[in-house]
Amino acid sequence: MRGLLRFALEQRFFTFVGAILLVGAGIWSFQQLKIEAYPDISDPGVDVITLAPGLAAEEVEQQVTIPIERALNNTPGVLNRRSRTIFGLSLVQLTFEHSMDNYRARQLVLERLREVELPEGLQPVLGPMATPIGEMFRYVIEAPHLDDLQLRELQDWVITPRLLQVAGVADVVPFGGLVKQYQIQVDPLLLEKYRLTLEDIAEAVAASNRNAGGALLDNRQQSLAVRGVGLLRGVE
Incomplete structure (x- = not known):
């Protein structure tokens, strides 16, 4: 300790330069420090x-x-696993070690979900990358001249895409209104008469509601693309 004090007193120039460097490094570190009123201390999930x-x-x-x-049992870095099952919905929550990067954790989960065999038509998806301390904002859309169907279309096609472009927004979940859909009312007597099942009706609708690609038709100096348009655009 005495040697350090003796060096500081004898080598005043180096001591002054060192002090300036330490002060500069402290100011730079303070400017780079992220200060939050409610810091996120939760583990990645x-x-x-x-x-x-x-x-x-x-x-x-x-x-x-x-x-x-x-499929997710052997995922590296998992601290605990919870699941919740209700009518028509399955939710599996994984909590990873604090040192695990969020993007790395989602990549590991996606790799293992590819091996899962589920009933036809079911596809697991990952929830938004949000934290438990994230804020939720709720709003209501009202317009006297619009019905419930038009209000839902306004939310899905106008408001939601714009909100997702805002920095910090993890997800937008609409609730309420009427979603536009085409319904087929099946007559059981006609099904029995023509010996058809509901699966036959569903397959017929799926087969007719699609576009078909064709070849190219040479027309002198240009080629014309031939395709069949079969997507449903209305109820008729």
């Missing part, structure tokens, strides 16, 4: 959400939740 319309909670657990849990 990933939510796996699977919609299973029409399936009871017991069926969702056996056919969806349990296979997903088995």
Whole structure:
């Protein structure tokens, strides 16, 4: 200690330069420091959400939740795992070590979800990358000259895309209103008469509601693309 004091007194120039460097480094570190009123101390987490319309909670657990849990059992860095199953919905929540990067955790989960075999038509998706201390903002759309269907279209096609472009917005979840859809009213007597099933009707609708690509038709100096347009545009 005495040697350090003797050096500081004898080598005043180097001591002064060192002090300036330390002060400069401290000011730079303070400017780079992220200061938050409520710092996020939660561990990284990933939510796996699977919609299973029409399936009871017991069926969702056996056919969806349990296979997903088995596939994610050996995911590196997982601290704990929780799952919740209700009618038509499966939610599996994974909590990772604090040192795990959020993007790395989501990549590990996606790699293991590819191996999961689920009933046809069910596709697990990852929830938004948000933290438990994130804020939720709720709003209501009102317009006397618009009905519930038009209000939902305004939300889905105008408001939601613009909100997702705002920095810090993780997800937008609309609720309420009427979603535009085309319904086929099936007559059981006609089904029995023509010996058809509901699966036959569904396959016929799916096969007719698509576009077909063709070849190129040479027309002197240009080529014309031939295609068949079969997508449904209305109820007629």
